[in-house]
Amino acid sequence: MKLALSIILITCLLINYSNCLNNGSSKCFKLGEACKHSVSIDVSCGEHLACLPLDENNESSKYVCKPRLKLGEKCNNEVSDVCERGLNCLPSVWDDINSNYTCIEAGFAGEGEDCDSNYTCIGTGYLNLKCVDSKCKIQEFEGNDNITCEGFYNCPGPFTCASVDCENREDNCLTKCVPLKQLGSYCDQSSECLYGGICSIENTCISRYSKKLDENCLYNSECDFGLRCETTIYHYFPNGTFDYLDEINKCVPLVYSNTTNCMEEGCLSQIEFCNGATNTCYPKKKYTNDCKEAEKERDLCYASNNCFFSSDYSDFIFSDSSFSNEHSCQMKHCKQQTINYFKQCQNSYTFCD
Numbered sequence: 001m002k003l004a005l006s007i008i009l010i011t012c013l014l015i016n017y018s019n020c021l022n023n024g025s026s027k028c029f030k031l032g033e034a035c036k037h038s039v040s041i042d043v044s045c046g047e048h049l050a051c052l053p054l055d056e057n058n059e060s061s062k063y064v065c066k067p068r069l070k071l072g073e074k075c076n077n078e079v080s081d082v083c084e085r086g087l088n089c090l091p092s093v094w095d096d097i098n099s100n101y102t103c104i105e106a107g108f109a110g111e112g113e114d115c116d117s118n119y120t121c122i123g124t125g126y127l128n129l130k131c132v133d134s135k136c137k138i139q140e141f142e143g144n145d146n147i148t149c150e151g152f153y154n155c156p157g158p159f160t161c162a163s164v165d166c167e168n169r170e171d172n173c174l175t176k177c178v179p180l181k182q183l184g185s186y187c188d189q190s191s192e193c194l195y196g197g198i199c200s201i202e203n204t205c206i207s208r209y210s211k212k213l214d215e216n217c218l219y220n221s222e223c224d225f226g227l228r229c230e231t232t233i234y235h236y237f238p239n240g241t242f243d244y245l246d247e248i249n250k251c252v253p254l255v256y257s258n259t260t261n262c263m264e265e266g267c268l269s270q271i272e273f274c275n276g277a278t279n280t281c282y283p284k285k286k287y288t289n290d291c292k293e294a295e296k297e298r299d300l301c302y303a304s305n306n307c308f309f310s311s312d313y314s315d316f317i318f319s320d321s322s323f324s325n326e327h328s329c330q331m332k333h334c335k336q337q338t339i340n341y342f343k344q345c346q347n348s349y350t351f352c353d
């Protein structure tokens with residue numbers, strides 16, 4: 001019996017390790033296959049599929065991998081990506097959560113860009129950018145000439161919004177659009193740095209991934225591939241409590257979770273995703289030179305086409321959908337670079353192919 005098991009294991013290792021996970025089937029659920037539905041699972045069915053109820057009108061029916069939902073189709077789960085890329089699952093009437101949820105083109109147009117609904121503007125109408133006379137415009141501060149912007153989305157191209165002249169005003173800074181800062185400049189946050197930059201722990205705009213092992217850091221993306229930024233260390237007591245923490249702020253080797261039950265235990269939040277088909281964690285990002293190159297090309301393209309963007313969104317942590325909508329500046333001018341970035345850098349994009 002033991003021998004038989006060993007032979008199976010060795011055969012697995014020799015032939016194809018990944019086929020031995022998930023009981024001999026492939027590493028992702030396929031079209032039509034039953035999948036596990038959970039908000040915390042990012043990848044189960046692959047890029048063009050979503051885990052949806054077999055009977056679309058009955059959320060208690062079993063979930064299977066189906067093609068992602070198209071523009072205008074009814075959707076139920078606004079949390080995971082059930083709509084095609086570039087679309088979001090939102091109430092069909094803006095600001096009316098009682099209206100039916102549908103797949104909507106949303107959240108990609110900045111100040112001055114065309115819109116037909118508040119959804120179109122960056123922030124989907126919930127930032128101070130509203131759709132007025134078919135253009136996205138800053139709203140709330142109308143009548144206060146001192147406030148001309150609130151975020152990068154209120155400023156053209158490679159500019160960002162900054163508070164200026166605060167010393168000379170009582171409690172009323174002036175805000176205005178200022179050019180993004182070159183590498184080496186002083187900064188308080190990454191959104192001030194040129195695309196591809198990050199505001200380091202030393203308050204300087206530096207290239208992403210430029211710190212080596214044991215160098216000081218505040219964010220994962222300061223550290224080179226293969227490393228992550230350890231910021232705090234918790235001291236755990238035998239009784240299960242922890243009450244003391246150390247700041248270390250250093251680039252340390254990236255160690256992946258090796259849980260075999262990530263559906264319950266989860267994965268490293270910013271770095272990994274849980275694959276429901278194998279119940280194990282995988283890195284979100286492809287740590288390769290091709291990825292670094294693709295990211296640089298994308299950033300250059302966005303900057304040279306004056307597309308709204310922010311270094312805060314470099315990894316698209318908030319919403320891929322916004323920047324992959326066909327009508328976004330990013331896709332109109334840099335479609336090839338944007339898609340290539342997904343292919344080269346996002347493991348989930350090609351994971352199930």
Ligand SMILES: *[C@@H]1O[C@H](CO)[C@@H](O)[C@H](O)[C@H]1NC(C)=O
Nearest residue numbers: 021022023024025277278279
């Ligand atoms: C694994 O495969 C066996 C037979 O091939 C099957 O009986 C069993 O249900 C499968 N288990 C899972 C979790 O899919």
Ligand SMILES: *[C@@H]1O[C@H](CO)[C@@H](O)[C@H](O)[C@H]1NC(C)=O
Nearest residue numbers: 054055057058059060061062
């Ligand atoms: C929904 O699906 C569940 C599980 O398959 C079933 O028990 C229930 O009767 C269905 N409800 C309706 C309204 O079809």
Ligand SMILES: *[C@@H]1O[C@H](CO)[C@@H](O)[C@H](O)[C@H]1NC(C)=O
Nearest residue numbers: 057074092093098099100101
């Ligand atoms: C939502 O959709 C259902 C059927 O799919 C329909 O009966 C209902 O009127 C819709 N509700 C609204 C507010 O449009």
Ligand SMILES: *[C@@H]1O[C@H](CO)[C@@H](O)[C@H](O)[C@H]1NC(C)=O
Nearest residue numbers: 094116117118125130131132
């Ligand atoms: C967007 O929302 C504002 C109110 O916050 C409203 O005045 C405006 O008409 C809305 N725009 C569109 C196109 O519905």
Ligand SMILES: *[C@@H]1O[C@H](CO)[C@@H](O)[C@H](O)[C@H]1NC(C)=O
Nearest residue numbers: 143144145146168169170172
């Ligand atoms: C704009 O700033 C000036 C100078 O500080 C101040 O006098 C004025 O009240 C401010 N305007 C508004 C609308 O707050």
Ligand SMILES: *[C@@H]1O[C@H](CO)[C@@H](O)[C@H](O)[C@H]1NC(C)=O
Nearest residue numbers: 236237238239240241242243
């Ligand atoms: C746990 O142990 C630590 C250190 O011994 C102690 O300070 C703390 O009070 C303990 N907590 C509880 C809930 O027992």
Ligand SMILES: *[C@@H]1O[C@H](CO)[C@@H](O)[C@H](O)[C@H]1NC(C)=O
Nearest residue numbers: 254255256257258259260268
């Ligand atoms: C991986 O598993 C081993 C035991 O199998 C454990 O000691 C180790 O801490 C685990 N690593 C992580 C990062 O969880």
